[in-house]
Amino acid sequence: MTKTFRGFLLGAAALAATAAFASAANAGCGDSMLKEPANWLTTSSDQANPLLTKVSLGDAPITGMWGVKFFAGGNMIDFGYQVWHGDGTEFMNSGARAPATQNYCLGVWAQTGQYSYKLNHWALSYDATGHLNAKVNIKETVNLDVHADYFSGPFTIDAYNPTTGALLQHVAGQVTGNRINVN
Missing domain, CATH: 2.40.128.120 (Quinohemoprotein amine dehydrogenase alpha subunit, domain 2)
Structure with a gap:
């Protein structure tokens, strides 16, 4: 396998991994269908997905x-x-x-x-x-x-x-x- 092709495969794999996790990192744009804020921390407490759990965005009236x-x-x-x-x-x-x-x-x-x-x-x-x-x-x-x-x-x-x-x-x-x- 040539160095160029190997570099292409590594780059494609990195891009695919980034795309796979991008929705979990969404700061709120495009998630109007969610009932809870789209803010996440890594933890093992969520049974549906052990890597994600919701955290409060705060309830101060100024937000x-x-x-x-x-x-x-x-x-x-x-x-x-x-x-x-x-x-x-x-x-x-x-x-x-x-x-x-x-x-x-x-x-x-x-x-x-x-x-x-x-x-x-x-x-x-x-x-x-x-x-x-x-x-x-x-x-x-x-x-x-x-x-x-x-x-x-x-x-x-x-x-x-x-x-x-x-x-x-x-x-x-x-x-x-x-x-x-x-x-």
Whole structure:
């Protein structure tokens, strides 16, 4: 068997193994027929499939997708979408920044009261040539309304020099979020 053909067979076997396990790793897209969340851990407690068992995605009212707007000095300075995950992580896609300069950030959050939350997320900022020009820390302290479909609260944005860590800019303002539903 030639080296090229052997390499092809190994690659095909790896691709087949990846495809076989891809449905178990689904983060939720396309699984609308399931009655339980599609989040899995390896264990031997599930009798139907001893390799898979479900875990809770969290039941905090903040979890879900939000359309957000950031205001400072009476002006909207950013907008976009945030997804607050049940595991305490968050993802934001910024609409005011071009993808080439980096338009997303990743964060972690904690519930601080019945309807209040604290978020700490980070972004990397690049200039138009692709040079890293700042590490940006965005912090939010938000409160949900009683229906859990709107939040608001103060935020800060601190941009740091990526080499020295020196503060380059500080912005403070108010953030608002409206829940995005399936309907």
